[in-house]
Amino acid sequence: KTLYGANVIIFEGIMAFADKELLKLLDLKIFVDTDSDIRLVRRLRRDISERGRDIEGVIKQYNKFVKPAFDQYIQPTMRLADIVVPRGSGNTVAIELIVQHVHSQLEEVRAARLAALASAHQCHPLPQTLSVLKSTPQVRGMHTIIRNKETSRDEFIFYSKRLMRLLIEHALSLLPFQSCTVQTPQGQDYEGRTYSGKQITGVSILRAGETMEPALRAVCKDVRIGTILIQTNCNTGEPELHYLRLPKDISEDHVILMDCTVSTGAAAMMAVRVLLDHDVPEDKIFLLSLLMAEMGVHSVAYAFPRVKIITTAVDKKVNDLFRIIPGIGEYLGRNGTR
Incomplete structure (x- = not known):
C-alpha cells in the first residue's frame, strides 16, 4: 500500500538489519533487547496456551533451534543499531527519549525544507513548462x-x-x-x-x-x-x-x-x-x-x-x-x- 504524507515510517522485524540497501534508507536504527529468560517464558506461554504444546517439546525446540539461530543471526545485528533499548516496551524512559529525538529531527528537517523552498527560486527564470x-x-x-x-x-x-x-x-x-x-x-x-x-x-x-x-x-x-x-x-x-x-x-x-x-x-x-x-x-x-x-x-x-x-x-x-x-x-x- 502506498503511503502519502507520512512523517514517520516504522519498519520492524527480526531480520530488519539484514539487508544492506535497506539499512541505507533508515534514519534511526533501534534494537529492542530482551533478556533470554523472558524470551523463553514468552515462548512457553504462547506455545502451551495457544498452540497446545507440552513444556518439554517447547524447551527442546528452543534450545536446539530458536536460541542458536538467534545467537548466530539476530544478536550480531545489535552492533548496527544506533540505539539499543533494554527491557523492550517496559523501558518508558528510553521510549520517551526516542520520541523526543524524532520530534526534534522532524522540526529541523521541516525548517530546512521551508528555508530551501523560500530561497531556491530566487534569481531563477520561470520554467518553460x-x-x-x-x-x-x-x-x-x-x-x-x-x-x-x-x-x-x-x-x-x-x-x-x-x-x-x-x-x-x-x-x-x-x-x-x-x-x-x-x-x-x-x-x-x-x-x-x-x-x-x-x-x-x-x-x-x-x-x-x-x-x-x-x-x-x-x-x-x-x-x-x-x-x-x-x-x-x-x-x-x-x-x-x-x-x-x-x-x-x-x-x-x-x-x-x-x-x-x-x-x-x-x-x-x-x-x-x-x-x-x-x-x-x-x-x-x-x-x-x-x-x-x-x-x-x-x-x-x-x-x-x-x-x-x-x-x-x-x-x-x-x-x-x-x-x-x-x-x-x-x-x-x-x-x-x-
Missing part, C-alpha cells in the same frame, strides 16, 4: 476586482468564475490536436483539427479546487471528474492525503489537476505524485490554478519537469504564513464556502 494566460486589459481588470479587498462576495465569485473559464479554455488550447477533414452541409471539405488524445479527466484538489469544476464541465462535454482531499497538518506543516476518488482507467487520459491557489506547491506536488502512482504519464498532467506564487511554480517544475503548469497570474512572494503576496486572500473565505 509554465504557461500564463495573456494579461489583456480584460484579464487585468478582472484581477483588479478579485484582488480588491472591498469587492463584494457576489462580484468576487462572478469574476473569479470568469477567469476560471478563460483559464480552462487556455489549457485546452495546449492539448495535442491532429489534422482532420470534415464535410460541410454544402458538401465542401474543411481542413480542421481534432483532439488526438483518448479523453480528458478533471481532478480537483479539495476544497478550493472544487470551485473550478463548473468551468471545466462548461467547456468539456461529458468530462470525468475525480477528487483528492489534501490538508496541511497544523503541527508539522506537511500535506497529508485524507481522501481520494479517481475515475477508472485514467492512465491514458490527459488529466487537468485543479487548485485555486498554489503558494508553496506542497499539496500540488502530492496530488501529482498520486496521479503518477495511478499510471498517469507526467507529460499528460496539466496543473491549473487561478493564482500561483513563484515559489510554488519552481517547486512543482523542479520535482516534475514534464508537468504543464497553467495559471492566470504569478505573484512573486509569499509571507511567513506561506500566503501568496499580494494574492487574493483566502479564496474559500471570500467566496463564502468555508
Whole structure:
C-alpha cells in the first residue's frame, strides 16, 4: 500500500538489519533487547496456551533451534543499531527519549525544507513548462476586482468564475490536436483539427479546487471528474492525503489537476505524485490554478519537469504564513464556502 504524507515510517522485524540497501534508507536504527529468560517464558506461554504444546517439546525446540539461530543471526545485528533499548516496551524512559529525538529531527528537517523552498527560486527564470494566460486589459481588470479587498462576495465569485473559464479554455488550447477533414452541409471539405488524445479527466484538489469544476464541465462535454482531499497538518506543516476518488482507467487520459491557489506547491506536488502512482504519464498532467506564487511554480517544475503548469497570474512572494503576496486572500473565505 502506498503511503502519502507520512512523517514517520516504522519498519520492524527480526531480520530488519539484514539487508544492506535497506539499512541505507533508515534514519534511526533501534534494537529492542530482551533478556533470554523472558524470551523463553514468552515462548512457553504462547506455545502451551495457544498452540497446545507440552513444556518439554517447547524447551527442546528452543534450545536446539530458536536460541542458536538467534545467537548466530539476530544478536550480531545489535552492533548496527544506533540505539539499543533494554527491557523492550517496559523501558518508558528510553521510549520517551526516542520520541523526543524524532520530534526534534522532524522540526529541523521541516525548517530546512521551508528555508530551501523560500530561497531556491530566487534569481531563477520561470520554467518553460509554465504557461500564463495573456494579461489583456480584460484579464487585468478582472484581477483588479478579485484582488480588491472591498469587492463584494457576489462580484468576487462572478469574476473569479470568469477567469476560471478563460483559464480552462487556455489549457485546452495546449492539448495535442491532429489534422482532420470534415464535410460541410454544402458538401465542401474543411481542413480542421481534432483532439488526438483518448479523453480528458478533471481532478480537483479539495476544497478550493472544487470551485473550478463548473468551468471545466462548461467547456468539456461529458468530462470525468475525480477528487483528492489534501490538508496541511497544523503541527508539522506537511500535506497529508485524507481522501481520494479517481475515475477508472485514467492512465491514458490527459488529466487537468485543479487548485485555486498554489503558494508553496506542497499539496500540488502530492496530488501529482498520486496521479503518477495511478499510471498517469507526467507529460499528460496539466496543473491549473487561478493564482500561483513563484515559489510554488519552481517547486512543482523542479520535482516534475514534464508537468504543464497553467495559471492566470504569478505573484512573486509569499509571507511567513506561506500566503501568496499580494494574492487574493483566502479564496474559500471570500467566496463564502468555508
